[in-house]
Amino acid sequence: MLFGRRIWKHLQPAEKDSLFGVKEEFRKSAAKNKLSLALGEYHTEEGRPFVLSCVKKAEKTLLEEETNKSYSPISGDASFLSLSTKLTFGGSAKNAVAFQTPGGTGALRLGGELLRKFHPQAAIYASDPTWPVHGKIFAACGFAPNSYRYLDSDKNAFSFAHMAADLEEIPDGSVVLLHACAHNPTGFDPTREEWRALEEIISRKSHVPFFDMAYQGLSSGDFDADAFPVRYFAEKKNPLLVAKSFSKNMGLYGERLGTLEILCSEDETDTVRAWGEEIARKTYSNPPIHGARIARRILETLEAEWKKEVEEMSDRLRGKRKALRESLDRLSGSSHDWSYIEKQTGMFCHTGLSRRQVDLLREKHAIFLPVSGRVCIAALPEKDIARVAAGLADVADICAGL
Numbered sequence: 558m559l560f561g562r563r564i565w566k567h568l569q570p571a572e573k574d575s576l577f578g579v580k581e582e583f584r585k586s587a588a589k590n591k592l593s594l595a596l597g598e599y600h601t602e603e604g605r606p607f608v609l610s611c612v613k614k615a616e617k618t619l620l621e622e623e624t625n626k627s628y629s630p631i632s633g634d635a636s637f638l639s640l641s642t643k644l645t646f647g648g649s650a651k652n653a654v655a656f657q658t659p660g661g662t663g664a665l666r667l668g669g670e671l672l673r674k675f676h677p678q679a680a681i682y683a684s685d686p687t688w689p690v691h692g693k694i695f696a697a698c699g700f701a702p703n704s705y706r707y708l709d710s711d712k713n714a715f716s717f718a719h720m721a722a723d724l725e726e727i728p729d730g731s732v733v734l735l736h737a738c739a740h741n742p743t744g745f746d747p748t749r750e751e752w753r754a755l756e757e758i759i760s761r762k763s764h765v766p767f768f769d770m771a772y773q774g775l776s777s778g779d780f781d782a783d784a785f786p787v788r789y790f791a792e793k794k795n796p797l798l799v800a801k802s803f804s805k806n807m808g809l810y811g812e813r814l815g816t817l818e819i820l821c822s823e824d825e826t827d828t829v830r831a832w833g834e835e836i837a838r839k840t841y842s843n844p845p846i847h848g849a850r851i852a853r854r855i856l857e858t859l860e861a862e863w864k865k866e867v868e869e870m871s872d873r874l875r876g877k878r879k880a881l882r883e884s885l886d887r888l889s890g891s892s893h894d895w896s897y898i899e900k901q902t903g904m905f906c907h908t909g910l911s912r913r914q915v916d917l918l919r920e921k922h923a924i925f926l927p928v929s930g931r932v933c934i935a936a937l938p939e940k941d942i943a944r945v946a947a948g949l950a951d952v953a954d955i956c957a958g959l
């Protein structure tokens with residue numbers, strides 16, 4: 558059959574990405590005073606993206622000293638990778654195979670492809686809710702969507718009981734996707750004691766932990782504390798995968814810098830490396846160099862300064878949570894419990910708003926959120942906190958009265 562001239566005419570439009578889709582609708586909206594808190598980016602008080610000062614410094618030296626724009630090795634910059642695994646595991650990790658990837662998304666995809674290739678019968682379970690792209694990435698690798706419960710939605714709180722019960726229930730040898738810190742979208746993380754109990758279940762049931770660590774440093778302000786679950790699972794000798802992103806904690810969003818770090822047995826490392834490179838070669842060939850060179854320079858010479866900046870960012874997020882909660886308490890009195898906002902951590906606040914409330918917030922207050930009702934605290938300027946609180950309190954009241 559010949560194609561003819563219009564070769565795409567049978568296609569239906571693909572579903573818009575739930576987060577970038579809101580960005581597009583926001584751009585088109587004619588509403589005055591519009592505010593988007595949808596996308597996960599850290600903004601200044603003026604509501605603009607910014608570049609960390611350590612990144613600027615590293616780029617300046619690169620500009621002067623960089624002598625080539627050659628292809629990177631398929632697995633990425635070896636020195637950067639060794640520094641990155643140190644940041645993850647707190648020291649040099651024996652039997653860690655690391656790949657530099659295009660962002661955390663690329664790391665998740667590469668990990669998913671490796672798992673699918675070698676464990677095609679395995680099932681992968683993600684928290685419900687989770688970052689909406691997880692499902693798409695693992696579906697693209699050939700995995701069916703599966704989830705474990707994460708929230709006690711009546712209380713808008715993390716439910717260890719639900720999560721533990723589901724991890725007991727699912728078939729032995731499942732892959733379990735875990736958010737290492739600053740769970741997206743809920744902002745609720747298990748306590749250390751709960752992580753220890755989860756590790757016991759996961760290891761007893763021979764599940765494979767696949768950590769997504771997109772926010773190291775931004776949860777508590779301390780890189781070591783945020784990596785606790787990964788390091789604890791590693792100490793207990795679990796084979797594991799970690800997909801990391803430098804988009805948020807170095808603000809390198811568009812540079813596309815992530816890593817996939819796999820802990821395996823010594824006799825498996827060469828095979829894992831070879832197959833990871835084989836998949837990378839036919840997917841993106843080799844990762845972008847610029848972000849990795851920036852990160853390497855920072856980790857080699859500006860690490861303390863970077864960690865200080867991230868600590869300040871994390872403090873600022875906590876300050877905004879407090880201010881938002883106080884503002885909401887003043888507006889709602891005792892009619893609504895907003896205390897969960899301060900129990901959450903990281904860049905997001907899971908409001909538990911329904912689809913209808915999210916629509917109302919946009920129609921009445923020109924505040925744009927994704928359908929999940931997640932608020933990006935990191936993009937909320939202080940001057941707009943009172944206004945956002947008024948909008949949230951309003952839609953919470955309207956729907957309570959229905």
Ligand SMILES: Cc1ncc(COP(=O)(O)O)c(C=O)c1O
Nearest residue numbers: 597660661662688741771802804
């Ligand atoms: C939980 C989680 N994982 C992975 C990613 C992907 O990160 P990147 O933008 O580096 O691909 C994000 C980005 O928002 C995220 O929130």
